[in-house]
Amino acid sequence: MDPSCGNCWSNPKKDSWKATLLLAYQSLGVVYGDLSISPLYVYKSTFAEDIHHSETNEEIFGVLSFVFWTLTLVPLFKYVFIVLRADDNGEGGTFALYSLICRHAKVSLLPNQQVADEALSTYILEPPPTTKNSSRVKAVLENHKSLHVALLILVLLGTCMVIGDGLLTPAISVFSAVSGLELSMSKDHHQCSEAMFADLGHFSHAAIQIAFTFLVYPALILAYMGQAAYLSRHHHTIHKIGFYVSVPESVRWPVLVVAILASVVGSQAIISGTFSIINQSQSLGCFPRVKVIHTSDKIHGQIYIPEINWLLMILCIAVTIGFRDIKHMGNASGLAVMAVMLVTTCLTSLVIILCWHKPPLVALCFLLFFGSIELLYFSASLIKFLEGAWLPILLALFLVTIMFVWHYTTVKKYEYDLHNKVSLEWLLALGPSLGIARVPGVGLVFTDLTSGIPANFSRFVTNLPAFHRVLVFVCIKSVPVPYVPPAERYLVGRVGPAAHRSYRCIVRYGYRDVHQDVDSFESELVSRLSEFIRYDWYKAHGGIIDVRKDEEEEEGAGSTSECRLAVIGTVPLSAFEMEDETEPASVSVGFQTVDSVSDIVEIGVPERRVRFAVDEGCETEMEMLVQEEVRDLYEAQQAGIAFILGHSHVRAKQGSSVWKRLAINLGYNFLRRNCRGADVSLKVPPASLLEVGMVYIV
Numbered sequence: 123m124d125p126s127c128g129n130c131w132s133n134p135k136k137d138s139w140k141a142t143l144l145l146a147y148q149s150l151g152v153v154y155g156d157l158s159i160s161p162l163y164v165y166k167s168t169f170a171e172d173i174h175h176s177e178t179n180e181e182i183f184g185v186l187s188f189v190f191w192t193l194t195l196v197p198l199f200k201y202v203f204i205v206l207r208a209d210d211n212g213e214g215g216t217f218a219l220y221s222l223i224c225r226h227a228k229v230s231l232l233p234n235q236q237v238a239d240e241a242l243s244t245y246i247l248e249p250p251p252t253t254k255n256s257s258r259v260k261a262v263l264e265n266h267k268s269l270h271v272a273l274l275i276l277v278l279l280g281t282c283m284v285i286g287d288g289l290l291t292p293a294i295s296v297f298s299a300v301s302g303l304e305l306s307m308s309k310d311h312h313q314c315s316e317a318m319f320a321d322l323g324h325f326s327h328a329a330i331q332i333a334f335t336f337l338v339y340p341a342l343i344l345a346y347m348g349q350a351a352y353l354s355r356h357h358h359t360i361h362k363i364g365f366y367v368s369v370p371e372s373v374r375w376p377v378l379v380v381a382i383l384a385s386v387v388g389s390q391a392i393i394s395g396t397f398s399i400i401n402q403s404q405s406l407g408c409f410p411r412v413k414v415i416h417t418s419d420k421i422h423g424q425i426y427i428p429e430i431n432w433l434l435m436i437l438c439i440a441v442t443i444g445f446r447d448i449k450h451m452g453n454a455s456g457l458a459v460m461a462v463m464l465v466t467t468c469l470t471s472l473v474i475i476l477c478w479h480k481p482p483l484v485a486l487c488f489l490l491f492f493g494s495i496e497l498l499y500f501s502a503s504l505i506k507f508l509e510g511a512w513l514p515i516l517l518a519l520f521l522v523t524i525m526f527v528w529h530y531t532t533v534k535k536y537e538y539d540l541h542n543k544v545s546l547e548w549l550l551a552l553g554p555s556l557g558i559a560r561v562p563g564v565g566l567v568f569t570d571l572t573s574g575i576p577a578n579f580s581r582f583v584t585n586l587p588a589f590h591r592v593l594v595f596v597c598i599k600s601v602p603v604p605y606v607p608p609a610e611r612y613l614v615g616r617v618g619p620a621a622h623r624s625y626r627c628i629v630r631y632g633y634r635d636v637h638q639d640v641d642s643f644e645s646e647l648v649s650r651l652s653e654f655i656r657y658d659w660y661k662a663h664g665g666i667i668d669v670r671k672d673e674e675e676e677e678g679a680g681s682t683s684e685c686r687l688a689v690i691g692t693v694p695l696s697a698f699e700m701e702d703e704t705e706p707a708s709v710s711v712g713f714q715t716v717d718s719v720s721d722i723v724e725i726g727v728p729e730r731r732v733r734f735a736v737d738e739g740c741e742t743e744m745e746m747l748v749q750e751e752v753r754d755l756y757e758a759q760q761a762g763i764a765f766i767l768g769h770s771h772v773r774a775k776q777g778s779s780v781w782k783r784l785a786i787n788l789g790y791n792f793l794r795r796n797c798r799g800a801d802v803s804l805k806v807p808p809a810s811l812l813e814v815g816m817v818y819i820v
Contacts, residue, residue, distance in 0.1 A: 145329030146337075151387045153330060154338045157197065157315040159388045161345040162298035162381060164189065165353070166364045166448045179354045186350040190343060192499075196463065197315065198339055200492050202331050205319055205466060208473045209327075213604040214319040216280040216462070217402045217633060219469040220273070221603060226476040228264045231274050231533060259475050259482060275526065278408065280465030281399055282521035286458040286514040288396030289434055292389035293441045294451040298365070299378070299385040315459065319466065393434060397427050398634070405600040405633040407532045408525045410797035416636055441513070450510030457503035458514035463496045524793065531772055531790040534820035536570050543574035550618050558587050562761035564648075565590030568768070568800065572597055572628055575617075578768040578814045585814075592758040593617070593624040594647070598631070598804075605632040612647070614654040615687035620747075623754060625651055628687070640805045648759050650690040652752050657688060659748045765806045769813040770794075772820060786820065 150158070168185050210218035224230040263269050352368035369377045403409035415426045445451050467489060474485040503511050552558045569576035576595070583589060595617060613628035627647060631637060638646065772794075774786040801811050 142326060142328050142332065145326055146333040149329055149333045150338070151391065153391070154315075154333065158338060158342070159295045159299070159381070159384050161342065161349065162365045162385065163294055163448050163452055164346070165349055166298065166452070168452075182350050182354050186346055189346045193339060193342060195495060196492070197334065200467075201319055202334050204488070205470055206327050206330060208470050208477070211604050213634060215399065215402070216277050216284070216465060216469065217399070217406065218604070219466070219473060220277045221633070222477055223273070223469065223472050225603075227260045229270050229273055231270050231529070263472075263476075274529070275522065276465055276468060278522050278525050278529075279518060280462050280469075281403060281408075282518040282525070283458045283461040283465070283514060284399055285396050285521060286517045287455060287462065288392045289437050289517070290441065290451060290455040290458060290514065291392045292385075292434075293438045293445075294448060294455055295385035295388050296382070297442060297451065298448055299381040393431070394424075396434065397425050397430060400427060400430055401425055402633045403525065405631065405635075407600065408529045410524070410528055410793045411799070411803050413798055413802070445510060447510075453503060453506040453510035454513040457500065457506070457511040458518075460496055460500040460503055461514070461518070464493065464500055467493045467496060524789075527785045527789045528793060531786055531820065534786075535770065535772060535818050538818050538820055539569065539571055539576055540574075542577040543571055544577065544580045546575065546618060548580070549575050549624070550622065552583065552589075556587075558583065558589070560591045561588050562758065563590045564592045564594060564755075564758045564761075564763045565766055566647075566763060567593065567595045567766045568804075569595055569597055571595075572599070573626075576768075578816050579766070581816065582766060582812070582814045590758065590764060591623060591761075592755055593622075594651070595624075595626045596647075597626075597628045599628055600633055601630050603632045604634045606630045606635055610689050612650040612690045613687045614650055614690050616658065620659075620751060623751070623758075625654075626687070627651070637803075640807065643804075644759070644763055648755060651755055653690050654688055655751050655755065656748055657690075659744055659751070763810060764812050765801070765804070765810050766812045766814065767800050767804075767806070768816045769799075770816045770818055772818045775819050 165185065206214070208214075208219060208222065210222045263273075349365065349368045356367070365381075366374060366378070397414075400409055400412065401414055404411060404414075412427050412429050415428065417424045417426050441451065441454075445454075471485040471489040471493075474480045474488060475482055505511075507515075567576065567579050567582075569578070579589075579595075611630055613630065615626045617624040617626050627650070629647075772786055772790055774783045778786075801808075801813075
């Protein structure tokens with residue numbers, strides 16, 4: 123199932139029952155694979171080596187009651203009926219909840235929420251009037267920076283626990299399934315999930331609800347009841363507790379084969395989820411760059427991360443050899459799962475107030491009811507700290523440290539670039555009088571800034587007094603939405619007058635978007651620049667005036683500063699074939715962008731237009747100017763495209779604390795040297811790469 127089509131499945135009313143039932147069937151392995159194999163090891167990890175109170179069966183029926191109410195209250199009531207509604211455009215998981223909260227309150231610490239990003243249609247929200255209490259909660263969150271940090275750490279902790287579950291689930295599930303061999307080959311037969319929410323983007327709400335309510339839930343309850351019934355009758359004569367002792371010997375081998383296959387499917391599901399979560403973390407600047415391989419040309423959500431896969435394999439083997447016991451693995455896995463559930467409960471409580479605009483009392487009831495249950499489970503798992511539960515805690519602390527250090531330094535680098543950027547006047551003053559030459563070709567200067575000239579370009583010109591005939595400042599931005607529509611991906615504008623042939627392009631990707639390869643990126647970028655040139659010339663000379671155009675825009679039309687940014691859509695703009703009603707239009711957004719960017723317009727959105735007649739002579743002259751600029755662009759493309767990237771080294775400023783110096787000078791730089799560089803992430807050919815060394819003092 124293509125996750126990029128998650129939005130098209132998000133409205134069950136549009137789905138046929140046949141499609142919904144097909145999705146429900148497909149979700150059995152992907153979504154419920156982890157949960158469905160739990161009968162293999164729950165009783166084994168719950169009981170000790172034998173069962174006490176044999177006369178009254180208290181332990182057996184107590185565990186059955188415990189399992190029944192857990193499955194009923196947490197997966198069924200909490201996730202299926204409540205949490206699944208807290209999706210981010212069809213996506214689920216801790217990062218989806220975080221991005222949803224960040225779009226309703228200014229609590230993000232990530233450098234990806236510039237005003238320009240709000241031109242995305244996915245940011246368009248129509249919330250009902252907020253109550254005083256919800257506004258008060260929002261104000262408290264926004265006004266305390268410490269709460270922003272605490273919220274991010276909570277999200278990172280939940281993410282790390284999911285990664286920990288991706289390590290433990292394959293070990294415990296396969297170990298439990300294969301343990302049936304010991305029983306089947308013995309001479310004496312008596313002696314030898316959060317996942318549904320994270321995978322929401324692959325399926326619709328209705329499909330997941332139908333699959334769990336009518337198949338998974340009753341099947342699990344029957345499986346646990348069957349085991350409890352068998353143990354209550356036969357625990358007098360057996361010593362080992364396990365799944366296979368309750369299976370009739372005549373069908374034990376077929377059940378063993380099915381169990382092993384099911385454990386493989388369940389393990390693969392959680393491993394794939396781990397890949398997706400790490401990819402999301404990397405897109406939002408919270409994880410070092412790793413190689414992401416898209417294994418399907420059609421299904422973009424199918425990804426593979428070699429480094430993480432090998433690391434998981436090594437750690438799974440180490441856990442299996444180190445523990446050699448299902449009970450210890452179950453304790454570790456249980457604590458990881460309960461930690462993720464607690465994080466989800468806390469984030470969903472904020473979503474109820476900030477996004478659903480419910481009274482805080484409703485969120486408090488949700489938090490107290492489900493949080494108290496999960497807190498009891500978590501504390502019970504925490505008691506088993508020395509019996510295996512220490513592993514996910516240690517792993518989470520290690521991963522949170524890595525992710526937080528990477529995120530913190532990334533933000534500090536962005537702030538350094540922001541404070542050391544060069545003015546537009548400096549760029550415009552560069553010319554032959556200063557010994558600066560313009561060479562053929564297109565220079566793509568990559569920067570994190572959405573306005574201004576980055577410091578690495580000034581260093582480049584200082585050391586090599588020449589730059590390309592066509593200059594494009596490219597900012598690749600990951601925005602906190604799952605997908606950015608292709609028609610809204612490219613935000614294009616001029617840098618200086620048209621004769622300077624300098625442009626700015628902000629390319630926006632969602633945290634689950636597939637980044638383009640170099641060849642398609644180059645051709646797509648040049649195509650968008652060409653569309654923008656035609657649009658900008660025609661509008662600037664009075665050919666088309668937006669019906670929403672205001673006086674403020676007219677006053678800034680002749681400014682030498684950076685002109686308006688335009689969202690260039692996929693519909694080609696023909697400046698001389700405009701109709702009056704519903705052709706691709708320019709839509710002015712009513713807010714100011716950062717720094718010198720005056721406004722944002724969109725091309726490719728149906729909107730009413732007003733056309734004005736242009737004198738034939740002026741039209742001919744304008745057409746010639748447009749053709750000349752477009753010709754220069756394509757000639758520069760034929761001459762070659764160079765990728766100008768910064769090669770950074772970060773140092774903590776003097777007087778910094780010991781912890782900061784350790785985190786930045788040692789931790790971050792070690793990770794940066796041993797992870798994928800920006801050139802590898804962008805797949806830049808070595809022959810086209812120009813690296814500019816930069817030292818960041820943060």
